[in-house]
Amino acid sequence: xxxxxxxxAIVATGQTDHGRxxxxxxxxxxxxxxxxxxxxxxxxxxxxxxxxxxxxxMFEGIYLVDQLYVGALGALGKPLYKLNTGGTVGASVxxxxxxxxxxxxxxxxxxxxxxxxxxxxxxxxxxxxxxxIWERAVMAGAIGNFASMASTYIAESxxxxxxxxxxxxxxxxxxxxxxxxxxxxxxxxxxEVLASEMLAYPIHRLDMCPASDGACxxxxxxxxAAAALADRPAWVHAVATAHDQQYMGDSPKRLAVMRxxxxxxxxxxxxxxxxxxxxxxxxxxxxxxxxxxxxAMCENLGFCPMGAxxxxxxxxxxxxxxxxxxxxxxxxxxxxxxGATAMIRVxxxxxxxxxxxxxxxxxxxxxxxxxxxxxxAWTDVMILSAERPK
Amino acid sequence: xxxxxxxxxxxxARTAPLLDDVSINELAWEAVAPALGEAGVALAEVTGxxxxxxxxxxxxxxxxxxxxxxxxxxxxxxxxxxxxxxxxIGYACARIDDGDQHLNVVVAHAKESEGDAHTIELAAFDPYxxxxxxxxxxxxxxxxxxxxYARGRASAELCARIVAAARARSTVxxxxxxxxxxxxxxxxxxxRVLDRAPLMDTAAAMVICCGDRRRRLxxxxxxxxxxxxxxxxxxxxxxxxxxxxxxxxxxxxxxERADWSLGDVDVLELAAPFAHQHMMLGEALGLGSGEALVExxxxxxxxxxxGWLAGSAGSVAGLRAVLxxxxxLRDGDGRRALICATSGLAAQSHHVVLLEAxx
Numbered sequence: 001x002x003x004x005x006x007x008x009a010i011v012a013t014g015q016t017d018h019g020r021x022x023x024x025x026x027x028x029x030x031x032x033x034x035x036x037x038x039x040x041x042x043x044x045x046x047x048x049x050x051x052x053x054x055x056x057x058m059f060e061g062i063y064l065v066d067q068l069y070v071g072a073l074g075a076l077g078k079p080l081y082k083l084n085t086g087g088t089v090g091a092s093v094x095x096x097x098x099x100x101x102x103x104x105x106x107x108x109x110x111x112x113x114x115x116x117x118x119x120x121x122x123x124x125x126x127x128x129x130x131x132x133i134w135e136r137a138v139m140a141g142a143i144g145n146f147a148s149m150a151s152t153y154i155a156e157s158x159x160x161x162x163x164x165x166x167x168x169x170x171x172x173x174x175x176x177x178x179x180x181x182x183x184x185x186x187x188x189x190x191x192e193v194l195a196s197e198m199l200a201y202p203i204h205r206l207d208m209c210p211a212s213d214g215a216c217x218x219x220x221x222x223x224x225a226a227a228a229l230a231d232r233p234a235w236v237h238a239v240a241t242a243h244d245q246q247y248m249g250d251s252p253k254r255l256a257v258m259r260x261x262x263x264x265x266x267x268x269x270x271x272x273x274x275x276x277x278x279x280x281x282x283x284x285x286x287x288x289x290x291x292x293x294x295x296a297m298c299e300n301l302g303f304c305p306m307g308a309x310x311x312x313x314x315x316x317x318x319x320x321x322x323x324x325x326x327x328x329x330x331x332x333x334x335x336x337x338x339g340a341t342a343m344i345r346v347x348x349x350x351x352x353x354x355x356x357x358x359x360x361x362x363x364x365x366x367x368x369x370x371x372x373x374x375x376x377a378w379t380d381v382m383i384l385s386a387e388r389p390k
Numbered sequence: 391x392x393x394x395x396x397x398x399x400x401x402x403a404r405t406a407p408l409l410d411d412v413s414i415n416e417l418a419w420e421a422v423a424p425a426l427g428e429a430g431v432a433l434a435e436v437t438g439x440x441x442x443x444x445x446x447x448x449x450x451x452x453x454x455x456x457x458x459x460x461x462x463x464x465x466x467x468x469x470x471x472x473x474x475x476x477x478x479i480g481y482a483c484a485r486i487d488d489g490d491q492h493l494n495v496v497v498a499h500a501k502e503s504e505g506d507a508h509t510i511e512l513a514a515f516d517p518y519x520x521x522x523x524x525x526x527x528x529x530x531x532x533x534x535x536x537x538x539y540a541r542g543r544a545s546a547e548l549c550a551r552i553v554a555a556a557r558a559r560s561t562v563x564x565x566x567x568x569x570x571x572x573x574x575x576x577x578x579x580x581x582r583v584l585d586r587a588p589l590m591d592t593a594a595a596m597v598i599c600c601g602d603r604r605r606r607l608x609x610x611x612x613x614x615x616x617x618x619x620x621x622x623x624x625x626x627x628x629x630x631x632x633x634x635x636x637x638x639x640x641x642x643x644x645x646e647r648a649d650w651s652l653g654d655v656d657v658l659e660l661a662a663p664f665a666h667q668h669m670m671l672g673e674a675l676g677l678g679s680g681e682a683l684v685e686x687x688x689x690x691x692x693x694x695x696x697g698w699l700a701g702s703a704g705s706v707a708g709l710r711a712v713l714x715x716x717x718x719l720r721d722g723d724g725r726r727a728l729i730c731a732t733s734g735l736a737a738q739s740h741h742v743v744l745l746e747a748x749x
């Protein structure tokens with residue numbers, strides 16, 4: 001089990017309807033998720049002891065965004081933590097909510113991640129992740145980075161573009177079952193993915209995640225509050241974080257060998273007593289910004305032997321009706337409001353455990369895995385369960 | 391519930407208006423290396439870090455990518471707080487107290503020489519309704535100072551004395567007189583250039599650990615007994631721009647966690663970028679007001695280190711105040727310390743750290 005002094009559980013989640021949201025401001029989109037989250041548990045803002053917010057400021061170009069929108073975030077007069085860890089930030093926020101509860105600091109912590117990518121330039125913002133002298137010119141944005149990593153992954157694993165395209169098909173079809181998802185493509189085919197525009201070899205347009213507007217919120221509660229707030233809380237059994245080296249050249253084969261994902265997941269598995277992840281998890285929500293990434297992540301999470309990610313999707317293991325559904329929500333490939341994206345993974349995993357995932361609910365979920373991923377191969381892992389930790 | 395997190399190593403990088411002989415990660419390492427040395431641990435033993443920095447000042451999304459390798463090595467567990475590092479300390483303590491981490495680095499960095507302050511601060515204002523009038527942090531602070539002056543709670547002269555007291559203790563900035571402050575170039579009425587802490591390049595770090603690890607390290611250490619943070623309203627939504635009730639709320643919460651009263655504290659450090667904000671904070675925290683409060687700064691009862699006005703930087707200032715207080719406790723010059731740092735426009739957020747000398 002987890003190591004917290006106080007057991008903690010997610011008792012409520014809320015998401016916006018993600019997409020291009022020209023009907024709301026940034027403050028409104030954050031509040032939409034918060035209001036939906038609180039409504040699902042019968043909580044009011046007055047019941048929240050602290051708020052943890054996640055948003056990548058360079059995307060919309062608002063410095064100290066948490067301070068500007070403190071009212072909308074429901075944090076006026078309260079502890080307000082602002083985390084800023086890149087693509088993984090939503091999961092980092094969820095982990096912070098956990099730590100603040102598990103350490104006994106607060107009993108009910110609201111976590112919220114939000115982003116309106118339509119109000120900024122995604123490519124420009126992500127380009128600044130790279131070293132200004134050595135990296136920005138050659139690996140600009142997420143596409144350039146994943147193209148470089150996917151090329152190595154293909155060479156190492158023998159995964160094919162067709163296998164990667166199957167991930168895109170799975171994601172966009174799953175998204176049709178998710179009322180909040182951005183990209184819903186019920187008729188998408190492997191051929192359509194392969195015929196889509198080549199952005200940077202081997203990444204086609206439909207291999208990449210979209211740029212979405214959206215927000216997600218969760219409430220993490222201490223044990224003595226959780227039972228009253230949810231019929232079936234999603235208990236936190238383990239959390240872990242790891243990042244890779246700053247320069248991609250210092251960590252070769254970064255996608256084929258995901259050292260930070262291996263480090264974080266193995267720590268979490270040990271804490272939660274996971275011996276065989278393919279057997280022990282009922283569902284996984286992984287942060288897959290590109291199709292190739294999901295295949296590599298499945299390998300590095302131990303769902304299959306290294307190099308067998310392509311076969312995993314060929315065999316249908318990770319389909320919504322497979323033995324270990326991966327991203328029944330549609331995943332990042334269908335919805336990507338960066339500041340919220342990793343929290344959506346956590347929230348979707350919690351919804352599965354709580355039995356609240358609606359049309360994309362996997363039957364009889366007891367244990368779920370959520371991951372976050374971002375610049376520096378920054379990886380967060382959270383393991384949730386319907387069973388209270390011992 | 392009091393924390394059982396201990397400071398076992400302290401480190402500070404050089405502080406100067408321009409440190410162009412080091413990169414950002416080298417600057418952070420200047421602080422982390424001596425902190426590790428004091429703790430008697432190697433970087434490889436550190437399992438995680440909580441960092442504090444601002445993407446806008448670094449001109450880089452995920453600004454901590456610059457420093458996380460030197461804070462906890464590759465594959466460490468890092469979290470980054472985008473606020474003053476005093477808040478990062480609170481989060482780091484939670485990760486220690488819940489058992490997730492045992493030996494961590496807390497580090498903050500800023501290379502303010504690499505950014506354009508006005509452009510960055512302008513981005514903190516509402517893009518549709520405020521940026522067109524070209525405001526920045528100094529202009530908002532000037533509104534705040536005007537209110538304080540008009541109500542007789544501060545004056546240009548009293549604030550100048552706070553600046554002079556700070557600069558007299560500075561190890562990086564030249565001393566200035568009250569007259570120097572009052573005759574320095576006007577920025578936004580009623581403020582002058584010396585009313586604001588100058589922009590600096592610097593970093594600070596500390597090594598923290600759980601009580602059990604501290605015993606095994608055999609370090610006296612300084613205990614972080616309590617932390618608390620509170621955020622007030624955005625500057626134009628505040629009922630009273632000259633009031634900071636959240637500072638008092640944060641102090642109250644931290645004191646409750648520590649089971650202390652304010653009278654137990656004998657080391658006081660405040661971190662704010664403007665002189666008048668020291669008077670606001672001092673009042674809000676119950677340290678006095680007016681002439682009597684200024685005299686406490688002059689005697690070194692408050693900000694013996696000189697504080698932010700003596701040379702520090704955003705994100706780093708609160709941690710440097712904690713380091714200054716921790717050194718005094720470690721050296722036997724005090725038993726219990728209160729540090730309060732601010733973040734945001736017009737001192738919107740407040741982060742309190744309480745320290746106790748180790749046995």
